[in-house]
Amino acid sequence: MRLIYFDHSATTPLDPRVRAAMEPLLADVFGNPSSLHTAGREARAAVDRARSQVAELLHAGPGEIVFVAGGTEADNLAIIGALSASGPPSGHLVVSAIEHPAVLATCEHLRRSGVAVTEVPPDADGILDPAAVAEAIRPDTRLISVMAANNVVGTLQPIAAIGAIARGHGVLFHTDAVQALGKVPIDVSTMHIDLLSMSAHKLHGPKGIGALFVRKGVALAPIVHGGGQERGLRSATENVAGIAGFGCAAAIASDGMASEATRLVALRDRILDTLASALPHAYLIGHRYKRLPGHICLGIAGYEGETIKLLLALDEAGIAVSTGSACSAHHAGEPSSILLAMGFDPIRARGSLRITLGRFNTDAEVDRFLELLPRAVAALRPLAHQAQLERSLC
Numbered sequence: 001m002r003l004i005y006f007d008h009s010a011t012t013p014l015d016p017r018v019r020a021a022m023e024p025l026l027a028d029v030f031g032n033p034s035s036l037h038t039a040g041r042e043a044r045a046a047v048d049r050a051r052s053q054v055a056e057l058l059h060a061g062p063g064e065i066v067f068v069a070g071g072t073e074a075d076n077l078a079i080i081g082a083l084s085a086s087g088p089p090s091g092h093l094v095v096s097a098i099e100h101p102a103v104l105a106t107c108e109h110l111r112r113s114g115v116a117v118t119e120v121p122p123d124a125d126g127i128l129d130p131a132a133v134a135e136a137i138r139p140d141t142r143l144i145s146v147m148a149a150n151n152v153v154g155t156l157q158p159i160a161a162i163g164a165i166a167r168g169h170g171v172l173f174h175t176d177a178v179q180a181l182g183k184v185p186i187d188v189s190t191m192h193i194d195l196l197s198m199s200a201h202k203l204h205g206p207k208g209i210g211a212l213f214v215r216k217g218v219a220l221a222p223i224v225h226g227g228g229q230e231r232g233l234r235s236a237t238e239n240v241a242g243i244a245g246f247g248c249a250a251a252i253a254s255d256g257m258a259s260e261a262t263r264l265v266a267l268r269d270r271i272l273d274t275l276a277s278a279l280p281h282a283y284l285i286g287h288r289y290k291r292l293p294g295h296i297c298l299g300i301a302g303y304e305g306e307t308i309k310l311l312l313a314l315d316e317a318g319i320a321v322s323t324g325s326a327c328s329a330h331h332a333g334e335p336s337s338i339l340l341a342m343g344f345d346p347i348r349a350r351g352s353l354r355i356t357l358g359r360f361n362t363d364a365e366v367d368r369f370l371e372l373l374p375r376a377v378a379a380l381r382p383l384a385h386q387a388q389l390e391r392s393l394c
């Protein structure tokens with residue numbers, strides 16, 4: 001049975017073109033980019049090329065890209081680095097209440113050092129009001145951090161408006177663009193972004209590599225100390241194959257972004273339109289249109305406590321989806337903090353099914369899903385069927 005993979009917000013399969021770009025760097029081109037000999041210079045050239053490819057995706061300069069180990073490290077470097085640029089971390093920062101744990105746990109860490117943090121909640125559609133962000137700014141605010149797209153509900157945030165507010169107040173603006181990168185256009189200049197986090201494995205690149213965009217002139221303290229690679233902002237011998245893979249993934253995403261978004265929106269809307277009649281008690285969580293092209297977050301009224309059973313039933317049938325985010329699998333059964341922040345009551349916040357489509361998904365896979373999901377929901381009730389399902393899931 002071929003796996004139908006609908007969990008692209010958790011991670012994406014490596015694009016074969018990315019793998020081909022990485023292969024020479026895992027074999028013959030093995031030099032250390034800091035070495036002056038030919039082998040080193042070849043590796044350096046691969047890193048430089050990838051730096052330009054990643055920069056192009058954001059309309060940034062190559063000198064503004066710092067390669068790190070992934071989105072989590074990029075978020076840590078942006079937030080801790082900005083707040084520590086002129087001595088021990090201090091001041092105030094503003095974040096959305098629906099950030100990824102890579103941001104919220106970093107804020108919690110800084111709170112223990114005396115940094116004040118204001119969390120701004122979204123509206124019921126999962127979108128922040130830029131005016132609420134403006135209201136949270138204080139004289140000692142050093143940084144605003146608001147994600148470009150939410151990993152659980154898929155909503156797109158008004159980044160350009162928030163960036164303009166930050167710029168107007170002389171406050172640095174960081175956005176976690178891990179979910180948005182390569183799926184929706186990002187321009188760091190017109191959106192007034194000073195710091196932007198990226199992760200290659202969310203756009204058909206390899207795991208364990210990401211980057212932070214650091215606007216020229218923005219002061220940042222490193223969080224990893226050592227030999228001074230990446231302009232002293234991220235010491236460690238570069239993950240050359242990973243970086244080359246990231247560059248290739250960025251170039252592919254950049255070339256096909258508009259047509260791929262149109263294709264994914266059509267698949268997404270077909271799922272939503274069909275479920276509206278096939279599963280009338282299902283409801284979309286998050287704004288209908290201001291969302292990532294391939295992202296659906298589905299609540300099923302009356303079945304919120306049973307989404308894990310649904311996930312397992314779909315998995316048995318060869319379809320991979322998730323409940324909330326992959327990270328929240330560690331907190332299965334607890335209400336989602338994101339849905340609570342959106343104003344859901346604790347019962348409804350317990351369960352959502354996240355269906356996230358990607359580059360290699362087809363119409364036929366969507367057909368199969370649309371056939372199986374209503375059946376899997378029906379199998380949860382009546383009770384006789386439920387007991388049977390539980391036995392098959394044990």
Ligand code: PLP
Pocket residue numbers: 009010069070071072073075100102147149150151176178179198199200208210
């Ligand atoms: N930020 C967001 C919005 C994410 O969705 C993720 C991963 O799911 C991360 C950060 C962490 O990225 P990484 O897995 O590369 O550390």
